[in-house]
Structures are given as C-alpha cells and as structure tokens.
Amino acid sequence: MTGAMARGLARLESWFSSGFLDRFNPFHFLGALTVCFLWIALVTGIYLFIFYRTSLQGAYASVEALTHQQWFAGGIMRSVHRYASDAAVICLVAHLLREMTRGRFRGPRWFSWLTGTPLIWIVVIFGITGYWMVWDEMGQYVAQSTATLLDALPIFTEPMTRNFLTDSAIGGRLFTLIAFIHLVGLPIVIVLGIWFHLMRVRYPRINPPRRLVAGSVLTLLVLSVFVPVTSHPPADMTQVPGPLELDWFYLALLPLIEASSGGVVWMLAAGGTLLLAAFPLLPGGDRRKPAEVYLPDCSGCSYCAEDCPYGAIDMVPRTDGRNFELEARVNPDLCVACGICAGSCPSSSPFRQRTPLTTGIELPDWRVDELRARLSDPPAGRGVIALIGCEHAVELARVDDDRVLAVSLPCIGMLPASTIDHAMRRIGYAGVLLSGCADCDCYHRLGDRWMHERIDWQRPPALRRSVSRERVEVCNLKPGRHAELKAAVAEFRARIEALRDDEDELDRNTERCA
Amino acid sequence: MTKPAQIGIQILSWALLGALVLAFADGPAFDPLPGDHGRLTLAIAHLSERLEPCRQLSEAERMELPPTRRVTEVCERARTPVKVVLIVNERMLLAREFEPSGFHDDGRIYLVERWPLPAGHYRAELTLTGRTAETSRHEIFEFSLPHRANAVVDVEDHEIRLLNVIGRNEEHTKDQTS
Numbered sequence: 009m010t011g012a013m014a015r016g017l018a019r020l021e022s023w024f025s026s027g028f029l030d031r032f033n034p035f036h037f038l039g040a041l042t043v044c045f046l047w048i049a050l051v052t053g054i055y056l057f058i059f060y061r062t063s064l065q066g067a068y069a070s071v072e073a074l075t076h077q078q079w080f081a082g083g084i085m086r087s088v089h090r091y092a093s094d095a096a097v098i099c100l101v102a103h104l105l106r107e108m109t110r111g112r113f114r115g116p117r118w119f120s121w122l123t124g125t126p127l128i129w130i131v132v133i134f135g136i137t138g139y140w141m142v143w144d145e146m147g148q149y150v151a152q153s154t155a156t157l158l159d160a161l162p163i164f165t166e167p168m169t170r171n172f173l174t175d176s177a178i179g180g181r182l183f184t185l186i187a188f189i190h191l192v193g194l195p196i197v198i199v200l201g202i203w204f205h206l207m208r209v210r211y212p213r214i215n216p217p218r219r220l221v222a223g224s225v226l227t228l229l230v231l232s233v234f235v236p237v238t239s240h241p242p243a244d245m246t247q248v249p250g251p252l253e254l255d256w257f258y259l260a261l262l263p264l265i266e267a268s269s270g271g272v273v274w275m276l277a278a279g280g281t282l283l284l285a286a287f288p289l290l291p292g293g294d295r296r297k298p299a300e301v302y303l304p305d306c307s308g309c310s311y312c313a314e315d316c317p318y319g320a321i322d323m324v325p326r327t328d329g330r331n332f333e334l335e336a337r338v339n340p341d342l343c344v345a346c347g348i349c350a351g352s353c354p355s356s357s358p359f360r361q362r363t364p365l366t367t368g369i370e371l372p373d374w375r376v377d378e379l380r381a382r383l384s385d386p387p388a389g390r391g392v393i394a395l396i397g398c399e400h401a402v403e404l405a406r407v408d409d410d411r412v413l414a415v416s417l418p419c420i421g422m423l424p425a426s427t428i429d430h431a432m433r434r435i436g437y438a439g440v441l442l443s444g445c446a447d448c449d450c451y452h453r454l455g456d457r458w459m460h461e462r463i464d465w466q467r468p469p470a471l472r473r474s475v476s477r478e479r480v481e482v483c484n485l486k487p488g489r490h491a492e493l494k495a496a497v498a499e500f501r502a503r504i505e506a507l508r509d510d511e512d513e514l515d516r517n518t519e520r521c522a
Numbered sequence: 523m524t525k526p527a528q529i530g531i532q533i534l535s536w537a538l539l540g541a542l543v544l545a546f547a548d549g550p551a552f553d554p555l556p557g558d559h560g561r562l563t564l565a566i567a568h569l570s571e572r573l574e575p576c577r578q579l580s581e582a583e584r585m586e587l588p589p590t591r592r593v594t595e596v597c598e599r600a601r602t603p604v605k606v607v608l609i610v611n612e613r614m615l616l617a618r619e620f621e622p623s624g625f626h627d628d629g630r631i632y633l634v635e636r637w638p639l640p641a642g643h644y645r646a647e648l649t650l651t652g653r654t655a656e657t658s659r660h661e662i663f664e665f666s667l668p669h670r671a672n673a674v675v676d677v678e679d680h681e682i683r684l685l686n687v688i689g690r691n692e693e694h695t696k697d698q699t700s
C-alpha cells in the first residue's frame with residue numbers, strides 16, 4: 009500500500025522534475041521551503057512591527073495605515089507576511105505527507121517524526137495570535153472562538169469568554185499579551201522546535217536552492233500586488249462578526265465550535281495529534297539490523313563517522329589494544345541501516361584477498377562480501393555492464409537485458425568506490441552504471457552525494473584515478489522511470505562500444521607502427 | 523524537454539502554489555450566524571449564598587481558640603448551587619443547576635452560553651433559584667434584536683443587566699425570598 013503510494017508520489021514529482029530538473033524540484037525541499045516561508049514571514053513581520061501599535065485602541069488603525077497609507081511598502085509587506093504564512097502551511101503539510109508516504113517515520117526516524125508533530129501546533133498558534141492582532145471582525149471572531157476553546161479546558165475559573173461580552177470588558181493587557189506571544193514568544197519557540205526537530209539529522213538541508221527562494225519571493229510579490237490583503241471592519245462586541253473571509257489554513261477548526269463545541273474541537277485536535285504521533289508504532293517496514301563494527305578491520309580513520317547521515321557512529325578510544333587511537337562504535341538506536349558506512353570504510357575494498365570479505369563496518373544483513381560475490385558472476389559475452397543501484401530509486405529489475413548484471417543496494421552510498429575499479433579490472437565488466445535516487449532526493453539524504461564525491465575524487469575513499477571515467481556513468485532517476493534507465497543503458501553501451509572500437513583502432517595502429 | 527517547456531512548467535507550478543494560497547487564505551466566506559439572525563448571550567458570574575449561614579461563636583468557644591485567632595464568627599465555605607432558567611418568547615432555552623466553582627464549592631457560579639435567534643422582538647425571562655436560603659432572582663427584559671446584534675444578559679453578582687442592545691427591564695423583582 010505505502011509502496012503503491014510512494015510510486016504514485018514519485019510519478020507526480022517526476023512531472024515537476026521535468027520542469028525544474030531534479031536538483032530544483034520543490035518536492036525535494038519541502039522542509040527547507042517551510043523554513044524559507046517562515047523566514048519571509050519573520051522578515052516582513054519585523055517591518056510590520058515597526059508600525060504596529062500593540063494596544064487595543066491603536067492596533068486596528070495602525071494596520072489600516074500600513075495597508076492604505078503606505079500600500080507600496082507596508083501594504084505589500086502585510087500581504088507577503090500573510091501569504092508566506094499560508095505557503096508555509098502548504099509546504100508543512102506537503103512535507104508531512106511526503107515523509108509519511110515514504111515511510112520515513114519508521115525506525116530511528118521516529119525522533120524527527122515525533123518532534124515534527126508539535127511544530128504543527130506552534131505554526132497554527134502563530135496564525136491564530138496573528139489574526140487576533142489585527143483586531144478587526146476576524147480578530148474578534150478568532151478571539152471569541154479561542155476563548156471558547158480555552159474555556160472548554162479546566163484552566164481558568166473565570167471564563168475567558170467573559171472578556172468579550174462588551175467592548176469595555178476587553179482587557180488591554182490580555183491583548184498586549186497576545187501580541188507578545190506572537191511577536192516574541194512563538195518566534196523563539198519555533199526556532200527551538202525546529203532545532204530539536206533536526207537534532208538527529210546530520211547536515212540538514214535548511215535552505216532551499218536560491219532559484220526556489222527567488223520563485224517563492226516572486227510568487228508572493230505577485231499575489232501581494234494583485235490581491236492585496238485588507239482587513240474586515242473593526243471589531244465591535246455589540247455585533248456578531250460575519251460573514252468572514254476566513255484563512256482556512258489556520259482557522260479551519262474554529263467553525264467547528266459553532267457546529268459542535270469547544271470540547272469536540274479539542275478532542276479532534278488532540279486525537280489527530282496523537283494519531284499522527286503514533287505513526288512510528290505502525291507495524292511493517294521490515295527493518296534491517298543496524299550496522300556492526302568489526303574491529304580487526306577498523307583502523308579508526310573516522311571516515312564512516314564523518315559520512316553517517318544520522319550521526320549513529322561515535323569514534324571512541326580503542327578497546328582491543330591495537331596500535332590505533334580510535335575505533336568506530338555504532339549506536340543501534342540511531343542507525344537506519346542505510347549501509348553508507350560500509351561504502352566509507354577503506355577496508356571494504358573487494359581487492360583484499362580474503363574470503364569471506366570482511367570490513368570495518370557494514371550491515372549484517374547486506375555484507376560487502378555478498379556484493380563482491382554477486383558482481384563476480386557476470387553474464388557471458390562482451391560489453392557486459394554492471395548496473396549498481398539503490399532500492400529506493402528506479403527499479404533495476406525492469407532493465408531486462410542479458411548483458412547487464414544488476415545489483416540493488418539499500419543506498420547507493422553503500423558502494424565502496426573500489427568496487428567499480430574491481431568490477432572492471434578484475435571481473436571484466438566493460439563499464440559500471442550507477443543509479444541512485446534523483447538529484448537532491450536521496451532517501452538516506454547523503455548517500456548519493458557521497459557516491460558522487462567519491463567517484464569525483466573529492467571524498468575518501470575515492471575511486472582510483474587511473475580508472476577510466478568514460479566507463480563509469482551515473483544515472484539518477486526516480487522510481488517508475490525505468491524507460492529512461494533503459495535508454496541510459498543503451499546509450500552507455502553505445503559509448504563503451506565506441507571506446508572499444510577506438511581502442512581496437514589504436515591497437516591496430518600501434519601494431520602497424522611497431 | 524525544451525527550455526521553454528521547462529520554464530512553462532516552472533511558471534505553472536508557482537501559479538499553482540499561488541492559486542492554492544489564494545483559494546483558502548481569504549475565504550470561502552464563513553458566517554458564524556445563520557442569515558438574518560442575531561445572538562443572545564447569557565453570561566453569569568454570580569456568588570451564591572452560603573450553604574450554612576455564618577454563626578456567632580460563644581465566649582466559651584472563643585476561649586478555646588489560640589489568642590491570635592479569636593474570631594467572633596465562623597462561616598462554612600461551601601455555597602449553594604443555583605438553578606438557572608431562561609425562557610425567551612415562551613421557549614425554554616436553559617434550565618439547569620450550576621455548582622459553585624472552586625475545590626470547596628466556595629467560588630462563583632460561571633456560565634457563558636450563546637443562542638442564535640432570528641432578528642426580532644424578544645421577551646427574555648431569567649430566574650436564578652438557590653437551593654436553600656438563597657434569595658431568588660427573577661428578571662424580565664424586553665428588547666428588539668436586530669440582525670447581527672449580540673445581546674448580552676449579564677449577571678454579575680447582584681447586578682443583572684441587558685447589554686449591547688436597547689431594551690427595557692419590565693419587571694424588577696429583586697431579592698424575593700424563596
């Protein structure tokens with residue numbers, strides 16, 4: 009079921025990739041885009057704050073002045089502030105749904121999932137207090153509704169709703185408190201919340217590419233110029249506010265109070281939150297065992313600790329008395345079993361004369377020995393290609409080609425670069441085609457990047473420089489794009505065969521000259 | 523894919539985001555009231571009578587107390603529940619007994635309830651009845667409720683007022699003992 013949903017999502021995202029290219033596909037940056045929109049809201053909010061009056065009497069007039077007397081600055085800022093906050097909700101929901109569809113709440117990722125949940129509340133409270141501050145009819149409605157909600161909880165003896173019976177009943181101090189929460193309290197809380205959310209994610213992508221930032225800002229500006237935000241009439245307690253052009257991104261639950269009661273709305277919100285938070289408890293997602301260290305092959309080089317996307321490896325003082333300072337140690341509670349560390353370990357080289365092949369660190373369920381064994385049995389014939397891919401990317405099995413040997417890894421980052429050299433020099437493959445997740449969308453976040461850096465000699469342990477890069481190709485594709493993979497195989501084969509013809513030509517020429 | 527087609531998809535994507543934002547940022551409109559209605563709010567913050575009246579201490583009882591605490595009178599903290607009945611144009615909107623707030627039933631009785639009512643002329647009858655020695659309160663207000671008006675009948679201890687709309691307090695039967 010999740011598999012089918014993930015494939016459907018990949019198909020949808022492919023359409024966006026065809027326009028943006030994978031490396032700028034907005035779906036690959038939903039968390040970062042949420043942060044980006046929150047930033048825009050912060051910056052525009054600071055401008056609004058300069059002119060805003062935090063008093064009950066001054067608030068509405070000051071917002072009106074911003075909107076109309078300086079529509080070209082304050083008005084636009086106000087509209088961008090509103091629309092950026094709405095776009096943040098859209099990206100937040102999309103981010104959540106995407107992580108959910110891809111099953112990224114399982115295993116050690118429970119932490120990011122669980123710490124994401126309260127962020128929804130923080131963002132919604134941000135919006136609610138923001139609408140309150142305008143103190144127009146919508147602000148009045150929001151204030152009365154939130155008061156009804158608070159009264160449904162056994163917190164206050166004197167009902168909050170008593171504050172909104174008449175114009176004179178409203179406390180100026182309550183109003184200032186709300187403004188303070190919006191302007192100072194929540195910004196601090198959300199920064200801490202996001203920091204907590206990303207605590208276990210190493211090298212998180214917090215900022216989207218510049219191109220997407222530019223697109224976001226431009227979109228908000230266009231909306232703000234053509235559909236500027238205005239206020240409702242000023243709050244008036246002698247009247248019931250309405251009809252209201254609600255911002256449903258933030259206020260969707262409030263109308264339920266009229267339809268049911270404050271208690272029901274709390275039950276729905278709390279129930280929804282608990283349900284979401286409980287996702288990591290769902291069964292399924294047959295998990296591999298965490299990585300294991302094999303000290304006889306560990307020299308304490310720290311490459312694996314450097315590369316692990318989840319900070320699951322600590323370098324600790326040596327315990328086996330060998331003449332190295334450090335050794336790797338895996339924290340199984342943090343390990344998502346991506347196998348990237350096996351690709352980082354210099355001991356994973358298949359050139360080592362050892363059977364079975366052991367290494368400093370690897371997945372007990374997917375050993376480097378198995379990788380070497382699988383590759384050492386190529387189909388017969390000339391021009392055979394080793395196709396090494398990742399189980400989260402395009403499906404290799406769909407390449408039905410008797411001169412291709414396909415191996416799917418938990419992550420392309422698990423591939424030791426030396427395996428490429430070994431496959432061609434020792435086993436005799438004509439070329440190696442690597443296939444990872446789409447650009448900037450590695451399921452394990454960093455595996456694809458490390459693989460690229462290793463074959464481009466930017467990251468140890470790198471591919472040997474003498475390996476002909478013309479015989480190594482990379483093809484990053486989303487699931488479902490096997491037609492393109494087939495085409496890539498055909499193109500790669502043609503290129504290799506041309507190389508072979510060149511080489512044969514060279515050989516003949518050399519013979520003649522000799 | 524050609525460059526112009528790519529740019530087209532990018533523009534379309536941003537337009538999609540913009541359209542999604544606009545679709546829900548400012549509407550669809552919502553009205554907390556049905557058409558041509560106003561609202562009647564009953565708000566009560568009322569300290570009811572004590573369950574037991576305060577009692578004067580005898581001299582002997584006073585002498586038993588520590589010298590710094592020799593009060594003349596002791597009062598039980600608990601207060602009586604109050605039955606609230608609201609009848610509007612002969613229709614009973616509320617008839618319920620409310621307990622005092624606080625751990626020792628010593629606080630006020632609080633209530634805020636709202637009813638949407640079609641705009642029109644109303645006669646609202648409010649009765650508060652204590653269980654024991656509580657004095658009973660009975661008030662009748664006549665008022666017209668325009669569309670969207672938020673009429674409030676506010677009970678704040680011993681003051682009962684009609685707020686936010688123009689009306690008439692027809693019968694004033696304060697402190698009728700039950």
Ligand code: HEM
Nearest residue numbers: 039040042043104107112117120121124125127212213214
């Ligand atoms: C204000 C709201 C949120 C912001 C700004 C935010 C931002 C981010 C960012 C920047 C990342 C790192 C992405 C990367 O480097 O690949 C991330 C990861 C993640 N987020 Fe959120 N997020 C938010 C809310 C949520 C919510 C509500 C959930 C789900 C309940 C969630 C679930 C996750 C998960 C599971 C990951 C980890 C993915 C992994 O393990 O690789 N996030 N988030």
Ligand code: SF4
Nearest residue numbers: 316343344346347349
């Ligand atoms: S398998 Fe992945 S998560 Fe686990 S230790 Fe290795 S690199 Fe880290």
Ligand code: SF4
Nearest residue numbers: 306307310312353368
């Ligand atoms: S990469 Fe290998 S050798 Fe280096 S610290 Fe990790 S396990 Fe040890």
